[in-house]
Amino acid sequence: MADSHPPASAEKPGATSPAPAVTRAAAVLDALAASATGRLTLSDLSREVGIPKSSTSNLLLALEEARLISRQGGEFTLGRKLVELGAAYLGRMDEVQEFYRYCEQASVLSRETVRIAMLDGTNVIYLARYEGHPAVRLTSNIGDKMPVSLCAVGKALIARLNWHDIEEMFPDGAELPVLTPKSLRTGAELKAQLSQIREQGFAFEDEESTTGVVCLAVSVPTRGAHGPSLGLSVTALKATYTPEQGSQMVKELQELAHSLGNPMG
Amino acid sequence: MADSHPPASAEKPGATSPAPAVTRAAAVLDALAASATGRLTLSDLSREVGIPKSSTSNLLLALEEARLISRQGGEFTLGRKLVELGAAYLGRMDEVQEFYRYCEQASVLSRETVRIAMLDGTNVIYLARYEGHPAVRLTSNIGDKMPVSLCAVGKALIARLNWHDIEEMFPDGAELPVLTPKSLRTGAELKAQLSQIREQGFAFEDEESTTGVVCLAVSVPTRGAHGPSLGLSVTALKATYTPEQGSQMVKELQELAHSLGNPMG
C-alpha cells in the first residue's frame, strides 16, 4: 500500500452528507475491502471507521439484511450481493459487449490477448479480457487492480489527465511499486514517458510488469460528460513481437477506441 | 422467497430496519441492477423503490459520493466502486486461487472448462472460470446467475441441503424455468434426482441448459461454520463426451473439492 492514507478515515470531517448512514455504510464496506484478512469484528469496524459501536452495530445489521456483508460468528466479511452488483455493472457496459464483438472480427487483435480497463485513482481495474491467443496465459483477472505505472494501459490513461493532477498523483520523488527490473521507479521516470505517449497516441510497456511480456495500449476518448476513463491494451510475448505487428495492433486498438468513444460512428 | 416479485418492492412493509437509509440505498442498487437498461432517473428510482423523491435524491447524492452509483446527466447507473468491492470479495476467497492452481495442473480438467460457483437462494452465482478448452466458448460470465434446477452445479449444491429446506424451495408442483426441451419442469422432477446425486456424489446435466452441452458437478464440503456453499462444475460437448472421460473428470473434481474443503490436506 504505497498510498499514505490514514487507514480508513472514510468520513469527511467537515463535509456533511445528505444521508450519513449511507456514507458510513460505504465506509464500512471500504474498510472490509481494505483489511488484510477481510474479516473484522464490530469493534474493529467501529474503531476503523470512527463511529460509535452502537451505531456500527445498527449499520451492520442493515448491511447484513441487504446481504452486502455477511456475519460469521463475531466477524464480518463482504457479502455475496457485491458480486452480483459488480457483475451487473460490468454486464451492462455497452463498451464491454462492443469490445468483444470488435475483437472477434479484428484481423490482428482476434489472435491476441486484449483487455479493457478503467482508471481508478492511481490504479487501473481490468473490466474484461478477450483471449484470442490461448498460448499466453496471464495471471490478471477481471476486477484485478494494477498500479498505473506498471502497465501500458495505465500509462495511456493518465497521459490524458491534466498536468496538475498528474503532478499531484506522482511527485518527482514518488517511489513507484516494482515488479520487474524494468519497472519504472519514480514519478519523474513515469512522467518523462507521458509526453511521448501523448504525441504518438499510444503507450508501450517493455517487460515492466512481467518479464518476457510487452504491452501496447491506447485510451478511449471519453464518451459523454462523466463516463469512466477507459483504456485498451494488447499483450504479446517479447520473443515473438515485431514492430510491424505492433503498428498494426496499435492501428486496430485505435480503431476500436474510436468506435467505443463514438457509438454512432 | 418464492418471489413472483412485484418489480422491486425492496422495502419490507412490516419490518423496520435498524438503519433504514442503508436498507433503502441497497434497494436503489438492486433496482438499478434489475432494470433493463441499467439507467434510471431519480423519478424512476423513487417510483420503483417506493420512497419520496426528496429522500431518494438525498440517497443518490450519498451513493454518488461513495461512487456506488454514478450520475450521467439526469440518469443514474451503478458505480465502479462495485467492481472493486465485488473483486475484493472474490479475491479474498482462497478457494478461487486454489481452484485455478489445481485446474492448471490437473491431467483431464486442465483441458476443459471448469467453473466454481456458490449457492444463492434458488440460484447459483459463478465466481470464477478456468478455460483450458478454448474451443468451447460459453456465454456465462463471472457473476452470472443461473437457476439451480438448470445446471449440474446447482443440483449438486441443493442436494446437500436438508429435505425440509428443499421442500420449501421446490414444492412438488413448482414450475421451474425452462431453457431447452430437456430442462426439468417441476419441483418433483428436480427432487427425484437429488437422492441419486447424494448417493453417487456428483450431479449430471444432460443438455438441460444448453443443447449440445453436458455438465458434471460436485459440491465442496463446507469449510468452517458458516462459509458459503461452493460447487465445482466441468462442461463438455455432448458430441465428444464419453463416460470414461466423465468418470475421470468426476474423480478430479472430487479431489479438488476435497482439497478446497480441507485446506490442510
Added chain:
DNA sequence: GCTGAGCGTTCACTCAACTGAACGCTATCC
C-alpha cells in the same frame, strides 16, 4: 404563445435514528 405534464430541487416541520453511558458476558492474566 399558452397549457400541462413531468422533471429535479428547495425548505420548514417532525418523528425516528444516533448517541454514549451503563450493562452482562467471556477470555486472559497475575
Added chain:
DNA sequence: GGATAGCGTTCAGTTGAGTGAACGCTCAGC
C-alpha cells in the same frame, strides 16, 4: 480466584435526517 480488558448489546434523551407540499424548470402538444 479475583481482577482486568475487551467484546457486543441495551436503553432513554436529543439531535439531525426524512417528509411532502410548493417551487422553478424543460419539453410536447395544440
